[in-house]
Amino acid sequence: MPRDPLRTKLCDMLGIEYPIIAFTHCKDVAVAVINAGAFAVLGEAMHTPDEIAADIRWIRERIDGKPYGIDLVLPASSPLEGGLEDLESKIPASHRDFAAGIAKRHDVPEPKGPVALHRWGGLNQQMARAQLDVVLDERVPVFTSGLGNPAFILEAAHARGIKVFGLIGKKRQAEREIEAGVDAIIAQGYDAAGHTGTIGTFSIVPEVAAIAGNTPVIAGGGVTTGRHLAAALCLGASGVWTGTLWLASRESDEDMIIKEKLLAASAEDTTHSRSVSGMTMRTLKCPWTEEWAKPDAPRPLSAPYQMLLSARYTQAANDHRREDLMYEAAGQGVGFVTSMKPARQIVFDMVEEALGAFEERVGDDA
Numbered sequence: 484m485p486r487d488p489l490r491t492k493l494c495d496m497l498g499i500e501y502p503i504i505a506f507t508h509c510k511d512v513a514v515a516v517i518n519a520g521a522f523a524v525l526g527e528a529m530h531t532p533d534e535i536a537a538d539i540r541w542i543r544e545r546i547d548g549k550p551y552g553i554d555l556v557l558p559a560s561s562p563l564e565g566g567l568e569d570l571e572s573k574i575p576a577s578h579r580d581f582a583a584g585i586a587k588r589h590d591v592p593e594p595k596g597p598v599a600l601h602r603w604g605g606l607n608q609q610m611a612r613a614q615l616d617v618v619l620d621e622r623v624p625v626f627t628s629g630l631g632n633p634a635f636i637l638e639a640a641h642a643r644g645i646k647v648f649g650l651i652g653k654k655r656q657a658e659r660e661i662e663a664g665v666d667a668i669i670a671q672g673y674d675a676a677g678h679t680g681t682i683g684t685f686s687i688v689p690e691v692a693a694i695a696g697n698t699p700v701i702a703g704g705g706v707t708t709g710r711h712l713a714a715a716l717c718l719g720a721s722g723v724w725t726g727t728l729w730l731a732s733r734e735s736d737e738d739m740i741i742k743e744k745l746l747a748a749s750a751e752d753t754t755h756s757r758s759v760s761g762m763t764m765r766t767l768k769c770p771w772t773e774e775w776a777k778p779d780a781p782r783p784l785s786a787p788y789q790m791l792l793s794a795r796y797t798q799a800a801n802d803h804r805r806e807d808l809m810y811e812a813a814g815q816g817v818g819f820v821t822s823m824k825p826a827r828q829i830v831f832d833m834v835e836e837a838l839g840a841f842e843e844r845v846g847d848d849a
């Protein structure tokens with residue numbers, strides 16, 4: 484091949500070897516991926532400003548000056564302020580009753596401790612802003628906004644040398660963010676784990692690539708193999724954004740029950756539902772998502788209210804390690820996650836498979 488097909492403008496922009504971005508909540512995964520030559524973004528939406536600052540220091544000490552990213556959520560729909568109790572008082576009795584019915588039918592115990600949601604930046608805009616201030620103060624190399632348009636932070640970020648990536652699921656969101664001046668745009672499809680829209684990865688990526696000009700496009704949603712990486716580059720992306728891929732890695736701090744569920748799961752074991760957070764979100768199916776999908780279930784509330792409702796179920800399931808109740812966000816590519824490998828091995832295997840896919844199609848002498 485004339486040149487290394489994996490050497491993209493995203494690699495040049497970030498100074499990385501491989502155009503693979505890991506989204507993870509686990510610091511050990513992030514460090515392993517970065518030290519293997521790829522890039523990692525640590526999800527910090529569930530952390531206090533002090534915890535975010537401590538995590539940033541922890542990572543920096545282990546990556547020898549290499550770049551890293553921090554992800555927060557900035558949902559426009561969250562209230563301006565208000566604590567958990569204020570928000571909880573607004574949940575209608577019909578929805579509380581339905582949640583109580585699920586608890587009864589599935590013998591869901593009480594959580595062992597207070598529900599950890601009070602730290603979630605999506606609860607109100609004041610909390611999201613305090614988290615964001617840490618990212619600015621710490622001058623992290625890359626800030627990504629997994630939810631919400633980051634345009635309002637661009638000037639302050641760029642003034643501190645921070646690159647900002649926006650994540651979108653629709654072409655018009657991409658147009659707005661590219662126009663505002665984001666440094667890269669993550670085009671994420673329906674296949675993805677977590678909050679995601681309804682357009683498939685194979686459609687949204689080339690659609691956004693066609694209008695992105697020089698702004699690198701990063702493909703997200705269902706990317707779990709080297710073939711996906713090769714395909715994403717052919718669709719016009721300069722890299723891939725991956726989440727599910729790392730959940731069952733050796734370094735991942737997911738519960739072993741979840742890791743085993745993920746290793747056994749296929750695309751059909753996932754569901755796209757508003758029942759967890761109020762926004763469309765892909766997770767493994769579980770009694771909570773299945774109950775809300777029934778025809779007689781109430782319509783899920785908007786964010787963050789539905790999240791308050793689901794949080795007790797989720798925490799109880801995890802606190803008591805109830806295999807029948809536990810679930811995790813997972814994308815449709817989960818079927819290709821079949822063994823528990825070290826994160827650096829996942830990077831190398833993906834690179835090797837992608838190069839193999841290019842060679843197979845183009846031939847060595849092309």
Ligand SMILES: Cc1cc2nc3c(=O)[nH]c(=O)nc-3n(C[C@H](O)[C@H](O)[C@H](O)COP(=O)(O)O)c2cc1C
Binds near residue numbers: 506629671726815816
């Ligand atoms: C367990 C898990 C938790 C996630 N939490 C967040 C989050 O807190 N913030 C966010 O922006 N994205 C979150 N995501 C979504 C990822 O950033 C990413 O968009 C998605 O995983 C890509 O799709 P894939 O899993 O098919 O690779 C999460 C994904 C997973 C698997």
